[in-house]
Amino acid sequence: MKRVFLSFADEDTLKVKNLMPLLSSPEYDLDFYEGPLDIDIDAQGADVIKRAIGEKIVKCSIVVCLIGENTHNSKWVDSQLEKNRNKGNRIIAMALKGTQDAVLPAVIREENLTFYPWDPPRLKKLIAEDTKKLFNNSS
16 A cells, blocks of 8 residues: 655645545555644744654655645645655645646756646546656656
8 A cells, every 4th residue: 555645735724634535545545744834844843743744754655745826835845845855755746626827836846747737536546656756747
């Protein structure tokens, strides 16, 4: 079973939770940090959150970044994507339902990753792919 980490901006938490039934699959296990990320990533006390997120990322081999209109402003998303890139996890970038256009987070731009429109069947296919490629940067 593949373990998949979901990365998304704190402001999109409700949207992501509402999408969970669409994203569920017996072939993989979704994991994400469920605590509030509305504190500054550099604030005192943020280390506890960083550690908790890091423990989840270590257990995963794929990260799906669900992108809304302001995801690029989230230092937490940037940190999560950077940790996944450093670990060698495959990164998939997909728009949240209803998002047509967005500025992409730095790691996704730097790696020239494909930004997929919202499409749960395609996401399941991308996750299921047994690829040696570190990043999904082709359609």
